[in-house]
Amino acid sequence: MISDQLPALVIVIPMLAAPLCVLVRKPIVCWAIALVANFLVVLSAWALFEKVREDGVIRYALGGWAAPTGIEYYVDMMNATMLLLVSFISCVTLVYAYKSVSKTVLTSKHYLFYAAWMLCLTGLLGISITGDAFNVFVFLEISSLSMYMLIAFGTDRRALTASFRYLIMGSIGASFILIGIGFLYAATGALNMVDLAQRIPDAESQRAVLVAFSFLTIGLMIKSAVFPLHGWLANAYQHSPIAVTAFLAGTATKVSLYVLLRFFFSIFGPDYSFGAMLLNVVLLPAAVAGFVLLSLVAIFQSDLRRMLAYSSVAQIGYIIAAFCLASQSGLTAGIVHIINHGIIKTALFMSVGCILYKVGHTHSHSLDNLMQKMPLTVTAFILSGLGLIGVPLTVGFVSKFSLISAAMERGWWMVGALVLLSSLFAIVYIGRVVEIMLFRKSRTETPAPVGRSEAPLMMLVPMYVLIGISIWFGVSGSTTLSVAADAAAALLGGYQ
Amino acid sequence: MTEHTSNNSDAKHATNKEQDYTPLAKRFLWADSKHSVEKVILGLSILCGLLFLLDFIIHRHTYVPGEGFPGFYAIVGFLAFTLIVLSASQLRKIILRNEQYYSPHAVDAEHYPEAGLERLEHGEKAKAVDRDATKTGGSE
Amino acid sequence: MNLLAPPFLYMYAAVLCTLLSSKHRAILLLVVPVLGLLSLLSYSTGNHVVLAMLGFELTFVRIDKLALVFSIIFSIAAFLSGIYAWHVRDKIQQVATLVYAGAAIGGVLAGDLITLFLYWEATAVASVFLIWARRTDASYATGMRYLIIQVLSGVLLLAGLLLHYNDTGSIAFEHLGLVSLGTWLIFIGFGIKCAFPLLHNWLQDSYPAATVTGTVILSAFTTKMAVYALARGYAGTEILIYIGAVMTLFPIFFAEIENDLRRVLAYSLNNQLGFMVVGVGIGTELALNGTAAHAFCHILYKSLLFMSVGAVLYRTGTSKASELGGLYKTMPVTMVCCLIGAASISAFPLFSGFISKSLILDASAKNGYYIVWFALVVASAGVLSHSGIKIPYFTFFAHDSGKRPAEAPIHMRIAMIITAFLCVFIGVFPGVLYALLPYQVEYKPYTTSHVLAQMQLLCFALLAFVFLMRKGLHPPEVRGVNLDSDWIYRKLAPGLLPSIVTAVGSSVTSAQDSIKSTAVTLTRRLSGFARPGGVLSISWGVNSMVLMVTVMMLLVLVFNFI
Structure with a gap:
């Protein structure tokens, strides 16, 4: 039965698509292969999601080898959601990528670009689906290596240094994670997550577990770009090809956040992570400082991509702060924001990509009166920008609202207040750009007549698909909230 | 936009005469004559005197102690107005600043952008321009 | 549906x-x-x-x-x-x-x-x-x-x-x-x-x-x-009465000396809101009716005043009293509408302000808030000064500015005439508005005492205006900016901030520099043998990032082990 093999299909399809691209080499065919593969993955992920929602957890032994020996895929509501989110964003961005990539990347290298994309997708999905701690590391490396490659495709030479820095930091993060997993293995003798969760409380050397925990914390913080370990992110987002940025922003950090959730909540358990381990002393201040300071930093950025990159770090701060609440409502808020932010940040980067495609740069100061030239793009930017700020009826509001009410429930007034403060900053950095795009040029007495010159439909349609979804999720907040609540319950309930 | 003033200079001279004003405006031309204004002021004074006297004839219905004092409102009206104006003049001495004080972050010192206006002299017909072209609405 | x-x-x-x-x-x-x-x-x-x-x-x-x-x-x-x-x-x-x-x-x-x-x-x-x-x-x-x-x-x-x-x-x-x-x-x-x-x-x-x-x-x-x-949400909250009373009074003084007529109207708007807030604070049926009625009338006559000043701005390019005057000759319709708006906001009998403001005044008097009531009476005289006289007088009469702008465009005139009509209609037939109000209250605005009292107040205030103009005591219209409490965040705080920011900023940069240099020397000492030429030295970011990782690791370990 094909439906029983869904967990494997999700990984195998993109993994096969990658070498196929290398074999074919013809850009448009490669793109088509990648797109078809990705589409199939979305369908599988969707089917998996529905199945998990109805029947509960799926445990799938890869290659028929049972758990302790073989690798097990463990799918509950949490990772089913992640699979769907990642594959969907990837699919939409891939449609979008064709035009922007063909303009910026050498045609002879296109097949490599799509192959790397497929590998990256494989890695990200693998991380999300696997139930084996070491396997997480393997997929993490697959996704990271292909991602360094994708970033290096940027037109700018600075893309290379950006990619290199990311490589260094990514490798350090990955090593930390590997060391953490190694210590866990030493302490418990298990790699399967379910086994780990069972054995950790009874492990002989609690000190080894503690060291493992510390290494994992730092490793995952680097990977998810939690302030102050976010240094790699701004350059990587700014200099990589814009489609890659959109893809990265929506998926890579989100998947790392998922791993963080998986380790802290499912494996170590919230009592261990946030109770005994005092994670709140490190993680919460970092998260709060992150969303306040980096929102402030974003205000002063003149490059749109860099501004959005810093805003991403700030948004990750929200998510981490929500995790730190370690309650059902807190986790729900965090997960909802993973979904929502994934969608709107991707849409925002797409609109910036459209600007880049037509205008050739993204310096906010010289985007005067862009509304006349590219009304659809600017509208998209405004709509998703409103979502980022958290204006009511947008997804951002759903996140902000659930985060603040979760914080209040715990009695963390300060956190709630600071979230509101940083959303004020968001108004300034988005409002500043919007004002320029809408009004600036018309201030001079005789504006140069600019004709309409909109980005190609291939770029606009995917962008508006995401915006449509974000509006839908924003207006009926309960759709995402209920999914996130189920996922949060799955995490807090531990392994069955 | 300087073309307005250049185009209209002849129109201005032509329309600056009383007979060109609309009938409604002509009814108010007394405001320019000192004599008529004096008459109006006299009328106002008489009205005030009458109103004051009425207070002694008509019994006003009152709620507040003192309100029934003859001429209460007249006195309050006169004194309140005078005091407000006089103290506002004093306030001005403290808070008045140069028009440039907040500029360029406030509108006080700038001209209203011509694109949002339609300056016309009296008697001049609005030009049938395509406003879409002149006004850069950020639209179209 | x-x-x-x-x-x-x-x-x-x-x-x-x-x-x-x-x-x-x-x-x-x-x-x-x-x-x-x-x-x-x-x-x-x-x-x-x-x-x-x-x-x-x-x-x-x-x-x-x-x-x-x-x-x-x-x-x-x-x-x-x-x-x-x-x-x-x-x-x-x-x-x-x-x-x-x-x-x-x-x-x-x-x-x-x-x-x-x-x-x-x-x-x-x-x-x-x-x-x-x-x-x-x-x-x-x-x-x-x-x-x-x-x-x-x-x-x-x-x-x-x-x-x-x-x-x-x-x-x-x-x-x-x-x-x-x-x-x-x-x-x-x-x-x-x-x-x-x-x-x-x-x-x-x-x-x-x-x-x-x-x-x-x-x-x-x-x-x-x-x-x-x-x-x-807050009907009958007593503090609102006093807030409202202050609101009716303080904007008057600012409006009196403000030059930009649209800002005068904004101050006057603030003052009118004060009446409504007092009504909310009193919270009786009569008072709430007064608030609703006053909001209704106020929107109309305030729009009318903003429309007429806007029309002047549209034609002349300025809304500053010092630049205007004598416009009645060529903008008579705008002028008449403005006068109707002015009469309404000043609450002359037969105009809309009269039939709504008296509800609030009566409510405050009936409930024993005499001082507040007196403040409102004084404020009523103040309203006449800045909205009733200043706006129309300095725009359309006063000294002739020599400006002869054309009458407002036809659509603006239509809007103003309809609004002016509504102001008068409500003033003459208050029952129509009263039927809409939240509570059933029998109220008669046109009693002899009311009309007489209001006419006395307004006419004598007008007399005071004449008196002050004659004596040259009325503040002339001069160009300028009047400070308000927003000076604190518009001037004082931005004035102080740069010094604070530079202080913080310089400490941050010096801290960064020192982190950078220590990181460089640290890595140099730790890995003195093989430095990958060039690449790392330009991307010092990696150094500081690694240092950050170390610091964070240290923190995590410290907190986890104690």
Whole structure:
């Protein structure tokens, strides 16, 4: 039965698509292969999601080898959601990528670009689906290596240094994670997550577990770009090809956040992570400082991509702060924001990509009166920008609202207040750009007549698909909230 | 936009005469004559005197102690107005600043952008321009 | 029917508006308020359009008499401003107007605090475009200040409603009262939009900065939505009486010496809000009726005044009293309308202000707030001084500026004449408005004592004006900026901030430099043998990033092991 093999299909399809691209080499065919593969993955992920929602957890032994020996895929509501989110964003961005990539990347290298994309997708999905701690590391490396490659495709030479820095930091993060997993293995003798969760409380050397925990914390913080370990992110987002940025922003950090959730909540358990381990002393201040300071930093950025990159770090701060609440409502808020932010940040980067495609740069100061030239793009930017700020009826509001009410429930007034403060900053950095795009040029007495010159439909349609979804999720907040609540319950309930 | 003033200079001279004003405006031309204004002021004074006297004839219905004092409102009206104006003049001495004080972050010192206006002299017909072209609405 | 609720209609229209040609957009701006009003009147009293959102049951349309009277006048105001703005071809302004008006009506119809908050924020975001649409650097800065303050108000409302929800488990927007931190926060949030003393600066700052038509639109909605919210949530809260009394008094002095006539009107708006707030504070049926009636009349005559000053601005390019004068000769219709507006706001008998303001004055007297009552009487004389006399006198009469602008365009004249007609109509037939009020109260404004008292007050105030002009004591109109309490955040704080920022900034950079250099020496010492030439030295970022990792690791270990 094909439906029983869904967990494997999700990984195998993109993994096969990658070498196929290398074999074919013809850009448009490669793109088509990648797109078809990705589409199939979305369908599988969707089917998996529905199945998990109805029947509960799926445990799938890869290659028929049972758990302790073989690798097990463990799918509950949490990772089913992640699979769907990642594959969907990837699919939409891939449609979008064709035009922007063909303009910026050498045609002879296109097949490599799509192959790397497929590998990256494989890695990200693998991380999300696997139930084996070491396997997480393997997929993490697959996704990271292909991602360094994708970033290096940027037109700018600075893309290379950006990619290199990311490589260094990514490798350090990955090593930390590997060391953490190694210590866990030493302490418990298990790699399967379910086994780990069972054995950790009874492990002989609690000190080894503690060291493992510390290494994992730092490793995952680097990977998810939690302030102050976010240094790699701004350059990587700014200099990589814009489609890659959109893809990265929506998926890579989100998947790392998922791993963080998986380790802290499912494996170590919230009592261990946030109770005994005092994670709140490190993680919460970092998260709060992150969303306040980096929102402030974003205000002063003149490059749109860099501004959005810093805003991403700030948004990750929200998510981490929500995790730190370690309650059902807190986790729900965090997960909802993973979904929502994934969608709107991707849409925002797409609109910036459209600007880049037509205008050739993204310096906010010289985007005067862009509304006349590219009304659809600017509208998209405004709509998703409103979502980022958290204006009511947008997804951002759903996140902000659930985060603040979760914080209040715990009695963390300060956190709630600071979230509101940083959303004020968001108004300034988005409002500043919007004002320029809408009004600036018309201030001079005789504006140069600019004709309409909109980005190609291939770029606009995917962008508006995401915006449509974000509006839908924003207006009926309960759709995402209920999914996130189920996922949060799955995490807090531990392994069955 | 300087073309307005250049185009209209002849129109201005032509329309600056009383007979060109609309009938409604002509009814108010007394405001320019000192004599008529004096008459109006006299009328106002008489009205005030009458109103004051009425207070002694008509019994006003009152709620507040003192309100029934003859001429209460007249006195309050006169004194309140005078005091407000006089103290506002004093306030001005403290808070008045140069028009440039907040500029360029406030509108006080700038001209209203011509694109949002339609300056016309009296008697001049609005030009049938395509406003879409002149006004850069950020639209179209 | 759910989908045709009035606020939704405006939102659909806003979307539709982006697709239409400029002429059709102007028509749309007229049609939508009519449709909205029809839709509004088709609802029966009670809660409608209850939708599940965000895990709550949100009531989007709650009809009762209080909500009805405010939403009716909002629809009328939207319609009138639509006529007035007929010439506007700026799509952004038109869309913003629709969203803004729809949000204000939505806020009034909101049956729960979350819905209220949704619209509360929407009014803030939509209305700022009416300021930015002026398209100057100054209007950008002003708009930003306005937006931040407006959103701050929303943020306080959100924080307050969450606290309130935590306390009571209810999000219903009913009487709240000042009982907890949550309700206090909501109160302050309302207070910002209602321009309480010291929270008022945004009003005088932004309204003169908006476009000609934008100011007319702005003046109708935001503050009156806040008055409605106060009336709904805080009726009978005593502190409001004193807040309101202060609000009626202090703007008078500022208005008296202000040169920009649109700012004079903004101060005067603030003063009129004071009357309404006093009414809310007293909270009796008579007082609340007074608040609703005064809001109704006020929207009309304040729009009328803003329209007439706007028309002058449109024709002459300035709204500064020192630059104007003698315009009656060529703009007689505007002048007459302005006079009617002035008479209405000054509450001359037979004009609308008279029949609404006296409700509030009577309520304060009947409930024994004599000092407040006296403050309101004094403020009434003050209203005459800045709105009743100053606006028309210095614009249309006074010394002749030599300006001979053409009469306002026909659509502006139509808008002004209709508004002026409504002002007089309500003044002559107050029963029509009284029937709309929230409570059944038998009230007769036209008693001999009332008319006599009011005529005495106003005529003697006029006499005082003549006297002061004769003596040369009336402050002349001079160009300039008058400071208000916003000086603190516009001048003092920015003046201090740079020094603070430089101090902090220099310490940060020096810290960065030292981190950088220690990191370099550290790595040099630790890995003195093989330094990958060039690459690492330019990307010092990696050094500091690694250092950061080390520091964080240390922190985690320290906290985990102790």
